[in-house]
Amino acid sequence: SLCIQLINPNTSQAMTEVMAQTARSVAAPQTHILAVCPEEGAPSIEGHFDEAIATLGVLQQIKAGRDAGVDGHIIACFGDPGLLAARELARAPVIGIAEAAMHLATMLATRFSIVTTLPRTLTIARHLLHQYGFERHCAALHAIDLPVLSLEDGSGLAQEKVREQCIAAKKSDGSGAIVLGCGGMADLAQELTIELNIPVIDGVSAAVKMVESLAALRLTTSKHGDLDYPLEKPLSGRFAGLNLR
Numbered sequence: 001s002l003c004i005q006l007i008n009p010n011t012s013q014a015m016t017e018v019m020a021q022t023a024r025s026v027a028a029p030q031t032h033i034l035a036v037c038p039e040e041g042a043p044s045i046e047g048h049f050d051e052a053i054a055t056l057g058v059l060q061q062i063k064a065g066r067d068a069g070v071d072g073h074i075i076a077c078f079g080d081p082g083l084l085a086a087r088e089l090a091r092a093p094v095i096g097i098a099e100a101a102m103h104l105a106t107m108l109a110t111r112f113s114i115v116t117t118l119p120r121t122l123t124i125a126r127h128l129l130h131q132y133g134f135e136r137h138c139a140a141l142h143a144i145d146l147p148v149l150s151l152e153d154g155s156g157l158a159q160e161k162v163r164e165q166c167i168a169a170k171k172s173d174g175s176g177a178i179v180l181g182c183g184g185m186a187d188l189a190q191e192l193t194i195e196l197n198i199p200v201i202d203g204v205s206a207a208v209k210m211v212e213s214l215a216a217l218r219l220t221t222s223k224h225g226d227l228d229y230p231l232e233k234p235l236s237g238r239f240a241g242l243n244l245r
């Protein structure tokens with residue numbers, strides 16, 4: 001059986017729960033999902049500053065997961081914060097939900113659109129497209145212009161805005177698939193795929209199946225070159241816990 005550590009980099013328990021439920025709904029029977037979030041940090045991640053704060057918590061969780069011997073780690077925030085640093089620390093695969101969703105979209109359509117939360121995080125999504133080499137695959141990016149935690153306020157307004165943006169994107173962008181740009185949207189993808197009749201992809205679900213695939217292929221994070229374990233040095237204070245030895 002497999003154990004996959006699902007890390008919500010923000011500290012909102014409700015969002016962790018939404019992602020964990022979605023992850024468990026797609027996981028194979030013998031896959032266990034260990035859902036965690038940092039003890040301290042930002043309740044939502046909505047920019048470069050929040051991502052910097054969240055990265056320490058992600059690394060602490062990666063270390064804990066590694067010590068617990070998990071078979072894979074998922075960074076469940078659409079900015080994929082700390083992804084490469086986490087890959088240095090980890091032995092098992094580390095998958096970000098943005099890269100997972102983008103990869104799947106390129107296998108299903110020649111162009112995809114992204115629907116995320118605040119306009120200011122569109123820049124982060126564009127940066128990831130560049131970093132992953134998917135710029136030419138992404139036809140357009142849209143924001144619902146509501147904060148991340150509006151997805152957890154129980155009003156359903158954010159969910160309706162996501163639906164509207166997806167319908168508009170399908171009509172206007174010339175893209176054949178849509179990537180949902182927030183971990184908190186994980187539970188919306190399956191219903192929207194049916195309603196819109198195009199692939200609407202959630203990165204949490206995508207990442208779960210990618211970790212399962214990599215594990216089945218006995219493939220783990222390369223430790224040759226820049227993703228080798230960090231060089232040993234005396235990390236001090238709150239960082240001491242990140243020493244690998």
Ligand SMILES: O=C(O)C[C@H]1NC(=O)NC1=O
Nearest residue numbers: 044045077078117182183
């Ligand atoms: O960037 C975003 O809008 C979404 C991103 N922020 C967050 O707290 N979880 C996320 O997936």
